[in-house]
Amino acid sequence: MRSLRGALGQCSSRTLLFISQTNSRAEVYLDGTEAVSAVLWPGDRKLVWVREGRYQYTVYMEGQVSYRGAFKIVSADKYELLIGADKAILKSP
Numbered sequence: 001m002r003s004l005r006g007a008l009g010q011c012s013s014r015t016l017l018f019i020s021q022t023n024s025r026a027e028v029y030l031d032g033t034e035a036v037s038a039v040l041w042p043g044d045r046k047l048v049w050v051r052e053g054r055y056q057y058t059v060y061m062e063g064q065v066s067y068r069g070a071f072k073i074v075s076a077d078k079y080e081l082l083i084g085a086d087k088a089i090l091k092s093p
Helices: 004-008
Strands: 014-020 026-032 036-040 045-050 053-061 064-073 078-083 088-091
Touching (some): 014 026, 014 036, 064 078, 064 088
Antiparallel strands (some): 053 064
């Protein structure tokens, strides 16, 4: 699995912005066409580049799986994954 640092160095036309809306540290693991991981602190925003495709994500808080989900990126729009305490919300323009 690529780290966030590795993903930032590569070019692609699709962007995904992780936005933390939690009160504690969250670890996000994204798997699918691309594999990316990120550690988010309260209020953090992390931008990654991914390709179109299907993705599954797992969010860990306090060392345990908090929740999982899936989504599909179908266009070059900028997507945002809002990470909350008990769910994530995917937004696109």
